[in-house]
Amino acid sequence: MPGARPAFRPAFAETPVAARLSARLTLLLLLAPALLWLGALIVLPHIELAVLSFRERTGPQQYAASLAQYRTFFAEPLYWHVFVRTALLSVASTLLTLLIAFPIAWIIAKLARGRMSSALFIVCLIPFWVSETVRTLGWMILLRESGVLPSLLVKLGLTAVPVELLYHDATLLVGLVYTSMLFMIVPLVSSLESLDNALIEAAYDLGANGPAVLRTIVIPHAAPGITAGCIVVFMLTLGNYLTPTLLGGKNSQWFTEQIYTQFITRFNWEQGAAFGFLLLALSTAIVVAGLRLSGQQFGEVMRSA
């Protein structure tokens, strides 16, 4: 598109030159806040973070460019273990969320009819209007040693004494899956709703069984929704801080905690910035890989999410 053409159609009274000028001015007025937002709050801060991560403190107020922060990450097993662990648990949590959410999305989109379907959809969304802090509090009351579930287990005679259900990896997964459920159900339902039932009936009439219909018709059709849901859930899980620290306690070893420790507790911003960049790189890599795999555009996916 050559040059900046008039953004708005000129009003009838205006001369062409004045019209072009006013269009230019409007464009500038609209462009300025957007550029200020993206520049001052997104682009420049990330450049600053990159600069921080590639330098090393050599003395008071003395810094030199170096890869020391990234070397520390790879040299210190604790750091990259936590990183890999966070990534793997996030993948596990995303897949688990998909497995649990898919039948629910199917029920909402295909089995329930009319009012029932929309009512069910709303009921599934309501818990996510409530703050994550509140939901995590609920899980803590349910699972801690003196909590509801352990005492129920004792009453049922399944355990002799109350067991601590918090601070396990499984607890962490439950919390993470719970928190991400909404972001999986919404894109799945909207992609399943657009699937024509006639296709499924036709496949069935032609002798396909359930798994075959799922593999050859439903999943290809729902692929955009599945990708969108998985990308968003993975990203949110990876960047979660509240659920791992509260439900996992000291055992959670979540990478965002390392970032917090370096940045806020130890005031080692260079190291924290490097960790931040590594997390950002992982999250971006997964988003890009997900889009490549399903052959979709970033914009479309985010809009459907």
Next chain:
Amino acid sequence: MIPSLPRPAWLRAATLAYLAVFLVFLFIPLAVVAVFAFNDAPYPAPPWRGFTLDWFIGNASGGRTGLFQDGELLGSIGTSCVVACWVTALSVLLGTSNAFLIERARFRGKQTLSILMLAPLVIPGVILGISILAFASRIAEFADDEFGLELDFLRPGLPLVVLGQFSYIATIATLTISARLRRFDRSLEEAALNLGASRAAVLRTILLPYLRPALLGSAAIAFLMSFEDFNTTLMLVGSDAPLTVMMYGRMREGASPVLNAVSLFLMIASGLLALTLIRGGRSRR
């Protein structure tokens, strides 16, 4: 399978059972939070010791400080509201301006810009927080060294919390408002211009009323997201803690049913907000 195809009875039963288990999974954490706000015991844990309103109205005399007497908690709710109002106002204003930029203006690099606008949604909140913290203190230091200026608002505190939350909530407002603007019938606007209306008049009498549902909707979502934000806020917070950070701090120290009481209020408030939005969405269609 779908209703028009034969489904064996066991499959129907299994579907219903799965749905029931799922709904229990969804609602049980909220239910226990609500129930234990009324338990007459110093910890939010079983057994049930009877009904009490101490955790709402108790004053410190009985050893129990209820929500309405807990200045610290009430103060943090106030702080959250102030932050959320700023974030909402900024996000809706920028979202509207961005919507016109994306849907109406034509300029080079528009594609890149509209993709860049989505970026804040795929950057983890913790990283948005630390990058803004680092950048702000770089500027503050620069101003201090070069001009001897003390720019306190660039140090961790509420102004930075507002900016941090705004950085990604603005994207959500932009998406909501531009989606509605895209469906606008341009002929209405042209008719008004033909009839001699000025641009300002068209904006005021046609475009803004048309956008109203999206503006209100995105304002409600922005307020809620700001109120509930934790990741970004935690990195940028100073001495005044908003509610989520305050609750997090107390949850780490130990449990008190007063947290259940405040949670119950949050549930009721966000439930009402959700219902209003859903109602509003229905009546428009």
